[in-house]
Amino acid sequence: AAPKKREGAADDHCPPRSRISRARAPTVAVLLAAAAGVAHWKENRVYHKHLERLPEPVARVACLPTENGFYYSYFAGLVDADTLGQGLHALIWDTRTEYPDTLNALRRFNIYQEVILAVAYRALWGVGVTFMSAWEFFRGCLYLQVCAGQAVVALLAAEVSGNPFAGVACFLLSFLNRFQMSRFGLYSASDLREHWGIPLLWLQTLLLWHLVTSAGRPRRARLLWSGFVLTTCAFIISWQFSPFLLLLQATSLYFVCLVCGYDVLRPVVDRAVDAYLAALIVASVMHFLSPYLLTSPFLAQVIGLKIATTLRKRLERSLPASRAVWPLRRSADVVEGLIAVAVFGAVLRCMSPFATADTHIWDILCTKAAVVNAWLPESLRLSDSRLPTCTEPSFDARLYLVMGIFKEIEQGSLDVYRATTASPAAAITCALVVFRCLIGSARRWSARQAREASKAKPVTDSVHQARANEAGSRDGSAGLRRRKAGAVDPPPAAQEQAAPAGMPRRDGNGTDHAEEELEESALLLFVVQFLIFLVLGVFINRLRVAFAPPMMVLAASCLGPRLFAWGRSDRRWLALLYVAHA
Numbered sequence: 001a002a003p004k005k006r007e008g009a010a011d012d013h014c015p016p017r018s019r020i021s022r023a024r025a026p027t028v029a030v031l032l033a034a035a036a037g038v039a040h041w042k043e044n045r046v047y048h049k050h051l052e053r054l055p056e057p058v059a060r061v062a063c064l065p066t067e068n069g070f071y072y073s074y075f076a077g078l079v080d081a082d083t084l085g086q087g088l089h090a091l092i093w094d095t096r097t098e099y100p101d102t103l104n105a106l107r108r109f110n111i112y113q114e115v116i117l118a119v120a121y122r123a124l125w126g127v128g129v130t131f132m133s134a135w136e137f138f139r140g141c142l143y144l145q146v147c148a149g150q151a152v153v154a155l156l157a158a159e160v161s162g163n164p165f166a167g168v169a170c171f172l173l174s175f176l177n178r179f180q181m182s183r184f185g186l187y188s189a190s191d192l193r194e195h196w197g198i199p200l201l202w203l204q205t206l207l208l209w210h211l212v213t214s215a216g217r218p219r220r221a222r223l224l225w226s227g228f229v230l231t232t233c234a235f236i237i238s239w240q241f242s243p244f245l246l247l248l249q250a251t252s253l254y255f256v257c258l259v260c261g262y263d264v265l266r267p268v269v270d271r272a273v274d275a276y277l278a279a280l281i282v283a284s285v286m287h288f289l290s291p292y293l294l295t296s297p298f299l300a301q302v303i304g305l306k307i308a309t310t311l312r313k314r315l316e317r318s319l320p321a322s323r324a325v326w327p328l329r330r331s332a333d334v335v336e337g338l339i340a341v342a343v344f345g346a347v348l349r350c351m352s353p354f355a356t357a358d359t360h361i362w363d364i365l366c367t368k369a370a371v372v373n374a375w376l377p378e379s380l381r382l383s384d385s386r387l388p389t390c391t392e393p394s395f396d397a398r399l400y401l402v403m404g405i406f407k408e409i410e411q412g413s414l415d416v417y418r419a420t421t422a423s424p425a426a427a428i429t430c431a432l433v434v435f436r437c438l439i440g441s442a443r444r445w446s447a448r449q450a451r452e453a454s455k456a457k458p459v460t461d462s463v464h465q466a467r468a469n470e471a472g473s474r475d476g477s478a479g480l481r482r483r484k485a486g487a488v489d490p491p492p493a494a495q496e497q498a499a500p501a502g503m504p505r506r507d508g509n510g511t512d513h514a515e516e517e518l519e520e521s522a523l524l525l526f527v528v529q530f531l532i533f534l535v536l537g538v539f540i541n542r543l544r545v546a547f548a549p550p551m552m553v554l555a556a557s558c559l560g561p562r563l564f565a566w567g568r569s570d571r572r573w574l575a576l577l578y579v580a581h582a
Contacts, residue, residue: 029158029167036171037151041143043175047185060135068191072138074111078118079134091115107288112237113196117141142195146184149199149549150174156206157553160526161560170556174549176420180413181548197239198545204231205249205529208272212522215268225275232279236293237286243298244361245546248536250276250301252529254340258333260437262521264514270313273305295355297348304344312336363397364406366390368539371408405542413544417551425555430531432563433523440520519562530554 051059064072074091081087090096094105105111121137124130132140153174154167174181182198183189207228214220235242253272257265280302284293293299315332348355370391373382393401400406417423533547557563 025164029155029164032164032167033151033155033158036154036167037147039171040150040174041147043178044143044146044184048187051187056133056135063139063187063190065188068189071109071111071114071191071193074105074109075114075118075138076134078115079121084119084122087118088115104288106286107290110193110238110240112286139190142190145199146182146195149202152199152202152206153549153553156202156209156550157556159206159209160523160553160562161557162562163557163560166556166560170552173420173422173552173555177416177422177548177552180416181544181552183545193239194241194542194545197235197242198549200231200235200238201242201245201546202549204228204235205526207231208249208253209522209526211272212265212268212525213518215264215518225271228272229275229279229282232275233282233286236279236283240292241361241543243293243296245533246276247298247301248532249529250298250305252525252532254305255528256521256525258337260521260524261330261333262517262524263329264517265521269305270309273302273309276302277306291354291356292358295351296358300344300347300351303347304340304342307343308336308340311339360394360396360400363390363394364400364540367393367397367401368408371539405540407541409538409541409544413541417548422551422555425558426530426551429554429558429563430527432558433520433527436563437520437524440516444517523562526550527554 048063051062054062061069077090078084078087081090091105091111093102095102097103097105097108106115117138121134124137150171154170157166157170158164160166179185182195183192184195207224211221211224211228214224232246235246250272253265253269256262257269276298280293280296280299284290287293312332315336366388367390369388373387404410414423530547530550533543533550537543537547
């Protein structure tokens with residue numbers, strides 16, 4: 001009888017040095033990501049080097065025009081206040097911003113980062129740390145936030161590609177496309193809300209990646225979910241556009257689980273909805289129940305998803321777990337999706353009389369209908385009379401559309417993405433991810449068919465054994481030989497262990513199908529989120545900050561081993577692709 005393959009034996013053919021190097025890969029990825037963050041710090045210092053020749057008051061004025069100076073004024077006011085209590089009182093009962101009216105600045109604006117830094121600076125000053133001015137401290141913290149975001153993006157590239165050195169390629173691509181993916185290099189845009197919020201989004205995305213890929217290993221799940229809630233909450237309170245990006249992220253996660261059929265994501269979706277809801281509650285309390293959050297479409301979506309997933313949990317108890325009822329389960333998916341959309345629409349309808357804080361965003365998006373119509377072929381274009389009435393910009397929309405950053409993406413940005421090979425390489429990665437998902441689905445289907453066949457085989461073997469025993473009673477010696485001949489181990493396909501709940505499923509070849517499915521779903525989630533952000537960034541030029549960094553991640557991952565799960569052991573695949581790319 002052939003010995004059973006022990007768990008983890010699929011890697012026994014690898015040399016010891018290969019196993020050790022794979023164990024060190026996370027450490028190498030983190031070190032290279034940290035190096036990318038340090039290099040980005042040096043890069044930004046070079047961009048802003050001319051400011052060091054100016055006196056500090058002049059440099060501060062040059063760096064803080066328009067809304068940049070408005071946000072910084074809250075930091076300066078809290079630092080210069082006689083006491084911390086007086087400074088906070090002046091923020092909550094602000095009589096300066098909309099004089100003679102009084103407003104709560106913490107409720108109206110996203111200035112918690114200024115408040116936290118002011119409190120930290122006063123604390124350092126109180127313990128005798130006085131080697132830097134308030135402006136230098138503020139600017140240094142902003143540099144640290146932006147550079148940490150670059151480090152997280154490099155770490156994302158290492159995770160998505162499966163190659164720890166992909167972070168280096170990601171940084172090089174980011175460097176070549178720096179002014180097409182961020183405005184931090186422009187010294188006159190030093191304190192925009194996106195500089196504080198976008199790094200938190202990439203950290204939250206990295207945590208979501210680990211939550212998806214490690215769903216079968218709950219040992220560190222509590223720490224990851226805590227970090228996910230905290231970063232989501234911090235992202236919400238740091239940038240006013242964050243609820244819309246989180247709405248698209250939640251849509252991507254639900255789409256991959258429900259429409260693409262990755263049921264293995266169901267526990268992650270359920271807990272992610274709870275995490276989104278918890279982060280929204282905490283952020284709303286910190287913003288003193290701001291109507292901008294209480295009437296946000298993201299809150300309506302989370303409510304819809306929560307109701308739909310809860311009803312699905314109750315329905316799951318009555319649905320058989322067998323794959324033979326696939327049409328029934330897909331029908332349940334359709335019903336669940338329709339319930340989520342219906343509840344989302346109903347909640348939005350109830351909120352509409354009170355949702356006045358973000359109407360300008362809908363007005364800006366609605367004007368893009370004319371842009372889409374102009375991009376269509378002549379035969380498909382609609383006349384101006386058939387376009388929605390909101391395509392004519394309102395007064396609030398005109399205040400934003402007068403600036404180029406709120407118009408559609410410029411052709412020059414697309415040319416830069418193409419010239420640096422960022423967009424072609426990202427497109428190749430997206431195609432490879434889809435191809436891997438198709439190959440993986442086919443492999444799991446064939447393995448499932450083999451399991452069902454192996455389950456049916458013991459029944460047939462028992463019938464043959466009974467006949468052999470009957471014949472053996474008539475001829476003892478012949479029956480003994482038949483029994484000995486029949487006492488063989490089943491084929492490897494029948495040796496797949498029935499893994500207990502929560503453990504990976506392996507076939508006779510040692511392939512972990514659950515781990516592969518989680519990895520594929522994480523890759524597909526990242527690609528879908530990137531594509532949705534890309535559509536939004538094409539129509540609103542400012543939101544290049546949302547899709548350009550993931551584009552660099554995907555471009556750096558186009559030759560990563562994680563995209564070639566069907567041929568990881570054969571490095572000739574990657575060698576040929578390297579030659580073709582060169």
